[in-house]
Amino acid sequence: MPFFEKNATVSVVSSRANGRVKQLRAAFAGQARLSEGMVAIEGDHLLDEALRSGMVLKTVFVSERREVPKSVPRGVEVLRLTDEVFASAVETRSPQGVAALMVPPVAAMDDVLRGTPLILIAAGLQDPGNLGTLVRSAEAFGATGVVVTPGTVSAWNQKALRASVGSVFRMPVVSATAEEIAGLKARGVRLLATVGFEDGETVAAQEMDFSTACALMIGNEGAGLAAEWMEMADARVTIPCPGPVESLNAAIAGSLLLYEASRQRSGR
Structure with missing residues (x-):
C-alpha cells in the first residue's frame, strides 16, 4: 500500500473490499486478529487527541467530501474513500468523514x-x-x-x-x-x-x-x-x-x- 504526502493527490477508493478498508472495519468491530492489532478512531477530536498524545498512526481515512486534516503528519498513509465506502467502514450514523488506524499503547x-x-x-x-x-x-x-x-x-x-x-x-x-x-x-x-x-x-x-x-x-x-x-x-x-x-x-x-x-x- 503506497504512502502519500498529506497534500498529495490521492485516488478515491470505491471498493468495500479494499484491504485497508477491511482492516478499518475489523478494528471498529474489535476483531484484533483481522485488524492486525490496530485500533480504530473516528472524528476530528479523537484524531487530534491521539496525535497530541503521541500515538502512532498507521493509516488515515478521509471521505471524498472533505480535506485531509492539517494535523496529519507527513509520511502517514492517507486513503480517500467514497462517502459510501467510508460509511460502510465506520460505526457512527453521521460520520465526520475522518478516521484512522493506530497502534494502541501497551502498558504493564x-x-x-x-x-x-x-x-x-x-x-x-x-x-x-x-x-x-x-x-x-x-x-x-x-x-x-x-x-x-x-x-x-x-x-x-x-x-x-x-x-x-x-x-x-x-x-x-x-x-x-x-x-x-x-x-x-x-x-x-x-x-x-x-x-x-x-x-x-x-x-x-x-x-x-x-x-x-x-x-x-x-x-x-x-x-x-x-x-x-x-x-x-x-x-x-x-x-x-x-x-x-x-x-x-x-x-x-x-x-x-x-x-x-x-x-x-x-x-x-
Whole structure:
C-alpha cells in the first residue's frame, strides 16, 4: 500500500473490499486478529487527541467530501474513500468523514505503580460508557492507572474510547488476573472494595485514608463486586447518600471516590 504526502493527490477508493478498508472495519468491530492489532478512531477530536498524545498512526481515512486534516503528519498513509465506502467502514450514523488506524499503547503493571499509586480496578464492568468515563476521571484526578479484569469490556471499545474523550491514549490501562491483583498487596497497595451500603465493616469515603498506596475496586453495574474481590479487599468504602437511592452508577461512584482521593492527596 503506497504512502502519500498529506497534500498529495490521492485516488478515491470505491471498493468495500479494499484491504485497508477491511482492516478499518475489523478494528471498529474489535476483531484484533483481522485488524492486525490496530485500533480504530473516528472524528476530528479523537484524531487530534491521539496525535497530541503521541500515538502512532498507521493509516488515515478521509471521505471524498472533505480535506485531509492539517494535523496529519507527513509520511502517514492517507486513503480517500467514497462517502459510501467510508460509511460502510465506520460505526457512527453521521460520520465526520475522518478516521484512522493506530497502534494502541501497551502498558504493564509497573506503569500503574509509579509514585504513590492510586489505581482504579474495573472488576467486571460491562458498560463501555462507564469504563470510558472512569478512565477519563482517573486522568482528571491524578490516578496512576486503570486495571481491568477478565470479563470487563475493552477500553478500546468504540463507546469506551469516545467516553474517555482521549484519556485512554494517556492513562495506562492494564489487563490483570485475580492473582496479579492480589499480588498488589505484597507491593504495599491496599485493595479497597467499593460498596453501595453501610454496615459495621464499611468506611465512609470521607473517613477513608486515600493518601497511601491504594486501589479502588469497582464492580459490575448490576451485581457489584464478586465474592472473590470482596474476600481479597483490605477494607470496604462507600459513599453516604442522604437521598432515597440504593446505589450510584458505577462511573459516578468511581469518579467521586477518585475525587476524594485527589482532594486528600492535594492537601497532604
